[in-house]
Amino acid sequence: MLELTVEQISMGQSAVDKSAALQLMAEHLVSDGLVADGYLAGLQAREAQGSTFLGQGIAIPHGTPETRDQVFTTGVRLLQFPEGVDWGDGHKVYLAIGIAARSDEHLRLLQLLTRALGETDLAEALRRASSAEALLKLLQGAPQELALDAQMIGLGVAAEDFDELVWRAARLLHRADCVSAGFAGVLQQVEPLPLGEGLWWLHSQQAVRQPGLAFVTPQQPLRYRDQPLHGVFCLASLGEAHQALLERLCTLLIEGRGQELCRATNSRAVLEVLGGEVPADWPCARIGLANAHGLHARPAKELAQLAKAFDGEIRVRVVDSGQAAVSAKSLSKLLSLGARRGQVLEIIAEPNVAADALPALLAAIEAGLGEDVEALAVVAEAAPEMLPEPELQAPSPGAVIHGVAAAPGIASGPAHIQVLREFDYPLRGESLPIERQRLQQALAAVNAEIGALIQRSQAKAIGEIFITHQEMLADPELSDEVDQRLRQGESAPAAWMAVIDSAARQQEALHDALLAERAADLRDIGRRVLAQLCGEADIPAPEQPYVLVMEEVGPSDVARLDPARVAGILTARGGATAHSAIVARALGIPAVVGAGDAVLLIASGTALLLDGQRGRLHVAPPADELQRALAERDRREQRLQLARAHRLEPALTRDGHAIEVFANIGDSKGMEAVVDHGAEGVGLLRTELIFMAHQQAPDEALQEAEYRRVLDGLGGRPLVVRTLDVGGDKPLPYWPIAKEENPFLGVRGIRLTLQRPQVMETQLRALLRAAGDRPLRIMFPMVGQLEEWQQARAMVERLREEISVSDLQLGIMIEVPSAALLAPVLAREVDFFSIGTNDLTQYTLAIDRGHPSLSAQADGLHPAVLQLIDMTVRAAHAHGKWVGVCGELAADPQAVAVLLGLGVDELSVAARSIAEVKALVRELNYEHARQLAQQALLQGSASAVRALVEND
Ligand code: PEP
Numbered sequence: 020m021l022e023l024t025v026e027q028i029s030m031g032q033s034a035v036d037k038s039a040a041l042q043l044m045a046e047h048l049v050s051d052g053l054v055a056d057g058y059l060a061g062l063q064a065r066e067a068q069g070s071t072f073l074g075q076g077i078a079i080p081h082g083t084p085e086t087r088d089q090v091f092t093t094g095v096r097l098l099q100f101p102e103g104v105d106w107g108d109g110h111k112v113y114l115a116i117g118i119a120a121r122s123d124e125h126l127r128l129l130q131l132l133t134r135a136l137g138e139t140d141l142a143e144a145l146r147r148a149s150s151a152e153a154l155l156k157l158l159q160g161a162p163q164e165l166a167l168d169a170q171m172i173g174l175g176v177a178a179e180d181f182d183e184l185v186w187r188a189a190r191l192l193h194r195a196d197c198v199s200a201g202f203a204g205v206l207q208q209v210e211p212l213p214l215g216e217g218l219w220w221l222h223s224q225q226a227v228r229q230p231g232l233a234f235v236t237p238q239q240p241l242r243y244r245d246q247p248l249h250g251v252f253c254l255a256s257l258g259e260a261h262q263a264l265l266e267r268l269c270t271l272l273i274e275g276r277g278q279e280l281c282r283a284t285n286s287r288a289v290l291e292v293l294g295g296e297v298p299a300d301w302p303c304a305r306i307g308l309a310n311a312h313g314l315h316a317r318p319a320k321e322l323a324q325l326a327k328a329f330d331g332e333i334r335v336r337v338v339d340s341g342q343a344a345v346s347a348k349s350l351s352k353l354l355s356l357g358a359r360r361g362q363v364l365e366i367i368a369e370p371n372v373a374a375d376a377l378p379a380l381l382a383a384i385e386a387g388l389g390e391d392v393e394a395l396a397v398v399a400e401a402a403p404e405m406l407p408e409p410e411l412q413a414p415s416p417g418a419v420i421h422g423v424a425a426a427p428g429i430a431s432g433p434a435h436i437q438v439l440r441e442f443d444y445p446l447r448g449e450s451l452p453i454e455r456q457r458l459q460q461a462l463a464a465v466n467a468e469i470g471a472l473i474q475r476s477q478a479k480a481i482g483e484i485f486i487t488h489q490e491m492l493a494d495p496e497l498s499d500e501v502d503q504r505l506r507q508g509e510s511a512p513a514a515w516m517a518v519i520d521s522a523a524r525q526q527e528a529l530h531d532a533l534l535a536e537r538a539a540d541l542r543d544i545g546r547r548v549l550a551q552l553c554g555e556a557d558i559p560a561p562e563q564p565y566v567l568v569m570e571e572v573g574p575s576d577v578a579r580l581d582p583a584r585v586a587g588i589l590t591a592r593g594g595a596t597a598h599s600a601i602v603a604r605a606l607g608i609p610a611v612v613g614a615g616d617a618v619l620l621i622a623s624g625t626a627l628l629l630d631g632q633r634g635r636l637h638v639a640p641p642a643d644e645l646q647r648a649l650a651e652r653d654r655r656e657q658r659l660q661l662a663r664a665h666r667l668e669p670a671l672t673r674d675g676h677a678i679e680v681f682a683n684i685g686d687s688k689g690m691e692a693v694v695d696h697g698a699e700g701v702g703l704l705r706t707e708l709i710f711m712a713h714q715q716a717p718d719e720a721l722q723e724a725e726y727r728r729v730l731d732g733l734g735g736r737p738l739v740v741r742t743l744d745v746g747g748d749k750p751l752p753y754w755p756i757a758k759e760e761n762p763f764l765g766v767r768g769i770r771l772t773l774q775r776p777q778v779m780e781t782q783l784r785a786l787l788r789a790a791g792d793r794p795l796r797i798m799f800p801m802v803g804q805l806e807e808w809q810q811a812r813a814m815v816e817r818l819r820e821e822i823s824v825s826d827l828q829l830g831i832m833i834e835v836p837s838a839a840l841l842a843p844v845l846a847r848e849v850d851f852f853s854i855g856t857n858d859l860t861q862y863t864l865a866i867d868r869g870h871p872s873l874s875a876q877a878d879g880l881h882p883a884v885l886q887l888i889d890m891t892v893r894a895a896h897a898h899g900k901w902v903g904v905c906g907e908l909a910a911d912p913q914a915v916a917v918l919l920g921l922g923v924d925e926l927s928v929a930a931r932s933i934a935e936v937k938a939l940v941r942e943l944n945y946e947h948a949r950q951l952a953q954q955a956l957l958q959g960s961a962s963a964v965r966a967l968v969e970n971d
């Protein structure tokens with residue numbers, strides 16, 4: 020990202036004219052390795068098209084699109100010309116900022132700069148600046164305005180206590196980019212100040228990016244420190260920006276008008292009282308920005324000039340940016356929006372000029388503001404890259420398609436395709452009554468559809484989801500907002516989607532698991548209504564059991580499926596360790612994932628035959644093939660019934676070798692069922708799921724109760740617990756963690772808990788206290804270094820002196836290749852290893868396990884992963900230690916023989932898979948499996964290993 024630093028600045032330069040200044044700039048850019056020699060021609064050509072003078076003595080020379088390929092590295096160089104350079108049109112330049120940018124990264128720079136370009140007269144100060152530091156200060160140090168608009172107000176927030184309310188306020192500030200993620204944590208250290216009348220005040224300068232004030236009120240009356248709690252102000256303070264606001268607030272409180280804030284039912288009322296940015300009730304219109312490089316200097320200048328022709332105020336904002344609208348007449352303000360191609364601009368005009376100004380501005384923006392533009396497609400859903408390639412062809416009848424075996428079983432039935440479709444609709448409506456009527460009809464139709472779904476759904480939980488959908492459709496707040504947009508001339512689909520999208524984004528931004536689910540629900544009903552409005556209602560699901568075909572299924576999508584109606588799941592994307600696949604296995608629905616985008620082109624109703632064990636799909640299979648498969652399904656069903664009948668017996672191979680089969684669990688409930696599925700113990704308790712189920716970090720007593728419940732349910736069988744595995748891609752909503760570029764390679768698992776030892780210590784205490792004399796095995800996730808294990812072990816040993824346990828083993832998960840490679844060293848110290856093949860595969864093959872198109876290749880039967888498992892087992896056995904496998908591979912029917920043959924001692928799988936895994940073991944011969952495993956190690960790919968097993 021472009022930032023300004025002193026190293027980029029050359030002070031005291033001189034140039035006789037603009038051409039010499041450009042020459043000098045090109046020399047700097049070339050000698051610093053940013054651009055090739057020919058870039059000078061680009062700088063000159065750009066000036067010939069139009070001056071790059073920005074105002075305040077600053078010019079921003081840069082190349083043209085044609086000279087972009089001469090840029091090696093994006094960057095900037097600043098040259099100070101104390102004597103000034105004539106830049107044409109009577110403009111004097113004291114600072115030239117040369118930009119080398121391959122794409123539109125420079126918009127960010129303009130955004131930074133234009134803060135300085137606002138009010139004060141900067142030119143003279145730039146000329147006089149005597150050091151690079153001083154110059155930089157001038158550019159960055161211009162006073163920033165306090166951000167306070169409707170987005171910063173949260174009224175009637177569902178919060179249970181003061182801390183939660185403060186956390187909500189911090190989220191609002193974060194969303195508006197006023198603070199970084201750690202701000203919520205910072206506020207916890209701050210002493211709250213009571214203002215009287217139930218109002219509280221908190222502020223901090225730490226982790227602040229730009230000044231902003233958030234105000235939140237609770238849904239229900241709360242108390243804090245024995246005083247009423249009616250509202251909280253959280254100030255992200257920077258400089259003096261908040262002074263005026265503070266004075267207004269004091270006056271208000273002195274006048275005893277604090278209640279006006281607490282009782283406010285809409286953000287407008289609060290903003291009026293506080294003097295914040297009140298959203299103008301003026302006509303507005305929206306348009307997508309199509310300029311390839313966004314609203315950069317040239318098109319912005321055009322827009323500003325056009326706006327100036329109207330004798331009334333005109334403002335512009337970027338929809339969903341969280342930024343306030345700026346004057347369309349100010350070039351620097353327009354640049355400060357940093358608007359990019361594809362973003363939607365909202366133009367708001369004073370009523371007396373709106374009728375002329377809005378169409379004129381829209382037309383000019385649509386025409387490209389002086390640039391040639393490639394029109395934007397109106398896309399309501401699904402990013403273009405998520406859609407099938409145009410040249411893809413639907414698989415022909417009889418075709419066999421290979422995907423990833425995600426959940427075993429054979430399913431047949433008509434295809435029911437559910438894809439997020441593109442909808443084209445006009446942004447402007449015909450007339451208010453017509454658009455209102457369209458919306459009403461669409462809402463009524465969807466309401467009736469949902470009503471039918473409620474009638475049909477047998478599972479209570481699924482029925483409840485649809486009842487919530489109906490409530491959302493009837494939400495008066497949503498309809499008020501939509502109506503307001505209709506009154507401003509928007510079309511029904513545009514208004515509806517804008518409101519749904521913004522409401523869903525708001526929910527998502529709060530990073531609360533429940534609210535995120537609500538956002539998914541909102542988008543769901545949003546799409547349904549949009550489909551109605553566009554005359555393309557969803558194709559109803561077939562009456563008989565069907566094969567659901569989707570791009571990708573989210574875990575919540577799977578969870579709400581009715582297993583009685585969905586015979587099988589087929590996805591274009593995703594892999595076997597994607598969470599949707601894990602949920603499909605838990606529900607016992609056969610699934611093939613990652614079968615490629617062509618499957619989305621299969622016509623709804625086409626007969627499909629899906630083999631979730633082999634990862635195969637047969638499109639419109641011939642009758643004999645279908646017959647054979649259904650016979651196999653019946654045989655499998657019989658095998659499973661037999662397996663279920665023997666589920667409580669141990670898993671012994673034909674030649675008498677035993678392997679333990681344990682269960683993976685994520686909560687403490689339902690232990691009776693887990694044991695009844697045949698679990699000989701729990702091989703992986705994912706404790707982060709217990710943490711995620713709580714609104715805040717469960718304290719020691721709460722955790723102890725959860726762990727005790729599991730141990731009680733196990734009745735003396737061993738419990739293998741994994742300490743908290745969060746961070747990176749799985750943050751806890753109440754535990755702020757700095758955003759990372761690459762969270763899978765960031766602070767997660769043991770790295771995180773070692774940084775917060777008190778969290779780990781509390782968890783360990785709770786575990787030890789819950790265990791008593793019962794068999795407890797504790798393992799640490801994501802260990803990659805010997806010291807991490809040693810530090811964790813030292814902590815347990817210290818606690819053990821305080822809390823006695825009689826049957827404790829300590830081990831690590833092997834999920835990182837470095838741990839497998841270090842196994843000979845680690846095996847001396849640990850009591851056991853448990854191989855997490857989901858992560859081990861991801862890190863060995865360098866494939867993100869959740870990657871939409873690549874994760875299908877993240878196959879744990881890849882010989883490279885098998886080599887690491889082999890090393891781990893050999894190292895452990897050499898020291899008399901045991902090894903389990905708790906990743907999804909352990910339940911893969913094709914992998915069981917290989918893992919057994921590699922000498923793995925325990926397999927930990929979803930409770931539902933236990934009976935089948937045990938039955939598979941019973942069919943094997945250990946000596947033969949060992950030979951098979953040795954051959955598997957010599958293969959060149961996962962598919963070769965699968966073929967080997969299949970033909971065995
Ligand atoms: C694994 O990585 O294999 C594992 C069991 O851990 P999780 O899937 O919870 O990351």
Ligand code: MG
Pocket residue numbers: 834855857858
């Ligand atoms: Mg893992």
